Amino acid sequence: MNFKNISFLFFLFGFLTVSISSAQEKEIYKELYNSYEDFKEKSIEKRRFTQAEIQPLIDELKKKENFEVAKVGESIEGRPLHLISVGSGEVDVFLWSQMHGDESTATMAIFDILNFLDSEEFSEEKEEMLKNVKLHFLPMLNPDGAQRFQRRNLLGVDINRDALRLQSPESKTLKKVRDSLDADFGFNLHDQSTYYNAERTPKPATISYLAPAFNYEKSINNVRGAAMQVIVQMNEILQEYAPGQVGRYNDDFEPRAFGDNIQKWGTSTVLIESGGYANDPEKQEIRKLNFVSILAAVFSIADGDYKNADISKYEEIPNNDRKLFDLKLTGLTYELLGEEYILDLGINQREIQDESLDYFYDAYIADRGDLSTFYGYEELDASGFSLVEGKIYPETFQNLAELQQENISEILQEGYAYVALEELPEEDFTESPINIVSEDFEISGNLQPHFFLQKDGKLVYAVINGFLIDLSEENFSVENALILD
CATH class of the missing domain: 3.40.630.10 (Zn peptidases)
Incomplete structure (x- = not known):
């Protein structure tokens, strides 16, 4: 056996040993x-x-x-x-x-x-x-x-x-x-x-x-x-x-x-x-x-x-x-001062921590415009949908217990993202899928992550505290909504 053959065998043996290992x-x-x-x-x-x-x-x-x-x-x-x-x-x-x-x-x-x-x-x-x-x-x-x-x-x-x-x-x-x-x-x-x-x-x-x-x-x-x-x-x-x-x-x-x-x-x-x-x-x-x-x-x-x-x-x-959002909505129609614009929205959910190290989510709109180079953990093609800002429910409830007797799903389906209480809980968040506010609360003039998506005159989706809700589903939940004074 010549030297080349011996060398090849050593190489092959080494290769097989590494491969097996x-x-x-x-x-x-x-x-x-x-x-x-x-x-x-x-x-x-x-x-x-x-x-x-x-x-x-x-x-x-x-x-x-x-x-x-x-x-x-x-x-x-x-x-x-x-x-x-x-x-x-x-x-x-x-x-x-x-x-x-x-x-x-x-x-x-x-x-x-x-x-x-x-x-x-x-x-x-x-x-x-x-x-x-x-x-x-x-x-x-x-x-x-x-x-x-x-x-x-x-x-x-x-x-x-x-x-x-x-x-x-x-x-x-x-x-x-x-x-x-x-x-x-x-x-x-x-x-x-x-x-x-x-x-x-x-x-x-x-x-x-x-x-x-x-x-x-x-x-x-x-x-x-x-x-x-x-x-x-x-x-x-x-x-x-x-x-x-x-x-x-x-x-x-x-x-x-x-x-x-x-x-x-x-x-x-x-x-x-x-x-x-x-x-x-x-x-x-x-x-x-x-x-x-x-x-x-x-x-x-x-x-x-x-x-x-x-x-x-x-x-x-x-x-x-760094091009991820928690929720990305693509191609929705947004009306401003009588004109319609096509927007993408990127929404994130910051963690707010209390002294006990518990936390809740407080969402914010991180970016808007052409977000075609961005992505979301959750994404929705909102083409053909119009953004409808959330309203405050016209009836004020005494406390959280009274509100819990209501059908929150129906309230959301009517386009209400906020409900007022006479007695506001001390917490900053609620497990209900709707924001709770004080009687004198006023909605900010800036776009907030609490709105609805409408198509053909019907509200199809709600976004509450940055969480996407399909209003056609019988049961839905969010990680938390907010209690706002």
């Missing part, structure tokens, strides 16, 4: 996705939770033989910051979440991953993985922000812009832990706006990735290149479960940011941003995608498979764009 790993990820509910941490299923709610989970891990739990710092208000470590490998992988207090999706996923690591399932795969890597989790870096479900810490500082000055104790802790580990890989876990879409598509950027730049030139060295290769593999996995819903975050260099600097300091850093997913306001499906994709990355790092990824495919991931 990749196929086996994809099967594992499929099994992880399908068995996710076995590992999901059931005690946290809403986005708004505090450090006090995860502390018992951390305390339980302290009792586990395979886990190391160390207090590594405190927040400004004295809430503890813990590092949870597992594994014995020489490759250190550092994952931190919720440096912005209102970005909690990955924190939930971290505890799902910890449950997975603590379970009896997939024991052989985990044993092999943890021989090669040591995982370090720092969940909820900004517990004071999480206490208020706000982005910044108690000082009012964006921790992710404090990597150089290091004035916040949380920032100092993150830098100290990164330096002490001299981690090979880092995962910077965030949430992004639900209004991001994958560029030039109507699909939300449910997960966006970034290998942050470490200089203004956006150079690619071995450190950043390795992060790109890991992202290529994560993207391939997620395309199985959220096809077309992966974006690439903007890579402009930000010299104050931790991700950019940690990349610069020699840790291959992957930014993960959890965005939007239809009908998933508490981000439970996105949490599941985090669980699968992060574990896929860790397995790939452990066996070195990420090195086989084609780095050029990183640039093929669509850029993030």
